[in-house]
Amino acid sequence: MMLDPRGDLRTLFTQIVDCESVSGHEEVLAGLVEKALTDLPHLETVRIGNNLVARTGLGRRERVLVAGHLDTVPVAGNLPSVRETREDGEYLVGRGSCDMKGGVAVALSLAAQLDSPAKDVTWVFYDCEEIAAQYNGLGRIAAERPDLLDADLAVLMEPTDGVVEGGCQGTMRFTLHVPGTAAHSARSWTGHNAIHDLAPILDILRDWQRRDPLVDVDGLTYHEGLNATMVSGGLAGNVIPPEATIQINYRYAPDKTAAQAEASMRALFDGWAMEVLDLSAPARPGLDRALARSFVEKVGTEPRPKYGWTDVARFSELGTPALNYGPGDPLCAHKADECCRLETLDECRAALGGWLAEEDS
Incomplete structure (x- = not known):
């Protein structure tokens, strides 16, 4: 199979979806994308592992980076893809169709189409986004060739249903241990029930839910969340539990750093032994930048906050403001019937391509 990025976008999309690329096994799709990019004379292409970076070098005043990950979560009987006609249009159903091979198809199509854009463009196609952060292809590029990621603005082709979603939430997972x-x-008074002692922690969580969880950041309103997600404890049905553990997930707005988020949780749960399992920094929306504002104006819809963590946070750590924008309803991601409305591919290609081709006023 060969990918033709100059051909029909929907055919290209179907081919990319049908090329299975579960995290850690992207080599076939990466090879196809590499061949498609190296056939484009206006791009300089570099391959690092299963990551491809292709760049224009036109000496433009601004550089935009457009990124999409090649990998998917495991296939669940949902490949090869199928097309379905529904009341609101035609859909492609299959693993990766929403998250995020629609964005990959749009980016690859535009990489071929825009041989002389008004802004220099760096196209990045990377691996291992859906698994542990240490394997993420963007991290490998940043470690080996950080210069390839230099840009004035990054657009991450996450599924947003064609609406700009600014920044992303940070996330912190931690456990509290109760002895x-x-x-x-039968003689419970001779012991001490650790599970019963979880009650004050649950009270704190319930009280937290009653406060206003809305935080405004650069004009976008983020809804924070603090929830118990797992509880463990007990040895047997006739034994007073000698210990209990509760796992908590804090999804916090990008008005604070990861260190500030951790400090606030340690203060809130002072008195309990805390083990931090995962702590990922958020990203501010970056909508105060002129380049970002011009893109939002081109898309023509009201931007929204991004709920969840995405790789825009990686760009933020590099000092590059980044936006989420791509085809596909994010609520369809990772579902067994994962799908993407085909019309959104055309809409995203028109908006992103038109913006990259236009001189900013």
């Missing part, structure tokens, strides 16, 4: 003393349940 007790084991005893026979």
Whole structure:
């Protein structure tokens, strides 16, 4: 199979979806994308592992980076893809159709189409986004060739249903350990029940839900979340539990750093032993930048906050403001019937391509 980025966008999209590329196994698709890019004489293409970076070098005043990941979550009987006609249009159903091979198809099509854009463009196609952060292809590029990621603005082709979503939430997962003393349940007063001692923690979580969880950042309103997600404890049905553990997930707005988020949680749960399992920094929307504002104006819809963590945070750490924008309803991502309305591919290509081709006033 060969990919023709100058051909029909929907055919290109179908081919990319049908090339299985579960995280860690992107080599076939990466090879196809590499061949398609190296056939484009206006681009300089570099391959690092299963990551491709292709750049124009026109000496434009501004450089925009457009990125999309090649990998998907595991296939669940949803490949090859199928087309379905629904009341609101035609859909492609299959693993990766929403997250995020629609964005990859749009980016690859524009990489071929825009041989002389008004802004220099760096196109990045990377691997291992859906698994542990240490394997993420953007991290490898940043470590080996950070110069390839230099840009004035990054657009991450995450599924947003064609609406600009600014920044992203940070996330912190941690456990609180509650000690007790084991005893026979017939003589419970001789022990100390650790599970019962989870009650004050649950009270704190319930009280937190009653406060205003809305935080305004650069004109976007983020809804924070603090929730118990797992509880463990107990040895047997007739034993007073000698210990209990509760896992909590804090999704926080980008008005604070990761360190500030951790400090606030340690203060909130002072008195309990805390183990931090995961702490990822957020990204501010970056909509105060002129380049970002011009893109929002071109898209023509009201921007929204991004709920969840995305790789815009990686660009933020590099000092590059980044936006999420791409085809596909994010609520369809990772579902067994994952799908993408085909019309959104055309809409995203027109908006992003038109903006990259136009001189900013």
